[in-house]
Amino acid sequence: MHNKNVVPFITEKSDCGSDHPVCQACEVRACGMCPELNTHTLQELRKITRTKEYKAGEQIFCDEEPTENYATIKSGIVKLSKILPDGRQQTIGLGFPPDFIGRAFKDKNSSFASALTDVTVCTFPRELFNDYLKSTPSLEHKLFELTLNELDSAREWMLMLGRMTALEKVAALLLDFSDRLHKARILQGLDSEKNNFELLLTRAEISDFLGLTIETVSRQFSTLKQKNLIAIKNQRFIDILDRAALDILAGHENY
Amino acid sequence: MHNKNVVPFITEKSDCGSDHPVCQACEVRACGMCPELNTHTLQELRKITRTKEYKAGEQIFCDEEPTENYATIKSGIVKLSKILPDGRQQTIGLGFPPDFIGRAFKDKNSSFASALTDVTVCTFPRELFNDYLKSTPSLEHKLFELTLNELDSAREWMLMLGRMTALEKVAALLLDFSDRLHKARILQGLDSEKNNFELLLTRAEISDFLGLTIETVSRQFSTLKQKNLIAIKNQRFIDILDRAALDILAGHENY
């Protein structure tokens, strides 16, 4: 199991202020929701949070069971997906640190969450968190902003799913993924070549995201290589050779 | 131009409390965001709100121009869509009263809004509304909940767009649309036959929503008629004859 896939998150911004050892070591103490909490609330919350780790592939929560816990992603990438009664699956989003996972104000998730890479999360009981949410406007504000971003990206993907060709979908995914990974690396203080990254998703995971089959995804990669828009080493390490061309394919040009 | 497509919204719940004549006549005074505002804020807001009407087909706002105004839908149905540089279009959501339209905290919309039916909205300047939002937690909470619902439905549609067949998509749309219309009619105090409604979207609009072509949509309607799951009068008036079968097609069964 490769280990480069943990995506910690450290910034210079003022952090959550907790002196708890786990918080001190938290990768997202400065950029998640915790900085929005006052010291007292934070200490109360601290008592009931639990750090949990998941190996790549493990399920974090599922559709059926009532939500007991919410969580914040500390490191790694989480896959959110939906599934049809007959097993057809669709990935509906990827969570990077410090994203929130769970459905605020509801006792049931409407999707499955699983670890795409090895993942560390900080969990807290649903009910209590909802209480804090109601009494702490700045916390709710922060979560609201995260939610608006998720809505924006869900809608972006709707356009992709409904109206793009297979080749365009793959181009769009590569660009989006490279950007989010790059952003995570920069915030982490690592230097990062935007056009050079490890694709942490398998072809199967990519096809679940794009509404395609494994084979079709694979063929699009071959086409992109042939056109010299990308290079691939070991099936996982992507080199973007012609970002402008990919941008056009992905429909990112100004209009 | 038919006129049955206005969807006002009246409930017994405590309303916004404004004594302004426009507010007194407002279809959504009890169920939108206004009841979350205190009297003073409401009076301030009232001074700068404008009621606007749009004919079916008219554009309400577009992608390019910076957002000047937000709005609440008072009556009618609003279509939100995205468009690719080459003109391919995808509907990403429908807004019913009392939905909010616009992107909170941002000065740019990431989509187009247009009137699907004749529409009446209550508009207010962006900046000022954002200020109220920051200083009125209950208002922000209300908008947050509306946003979470939109996120849920966007994700539901992602599953639909990525993994359903044309027939399943049409079944899912019919059920969703009938439910939302029914809910609107009930809240309005009208009695409503859930299985009997006017389809306010043209085939072109349906195909933009489902990521299909007009012809494919039309063929699915024919198939559903043939299977006796629905009946259609005048191409617009839908009778759901076998809801259970449609539910299965749409993937709504329990699993």
Added chain:
DNA sequence: ATCTTAAATTGACATAGATCAATAATATCG
């Protein structure tokens, strides 16, 4: 290193849905 297993690629073929084109139904207008 060699063996084993899983993941990715490639090829041959099938098919759902798109495209193009003709007709039919409905709405609009004089």
Added chain:
DNA sequence: CGATATTATTGATCTATGTCAATTTAAGAT
């Protein structure tokens, strides 16, 4: 009321993507 325009349906193809099957590549274990 008939004439015209718009929207929907239906039919005949075509094509992008899915399906099934065979290799190839890479990764992990012994």
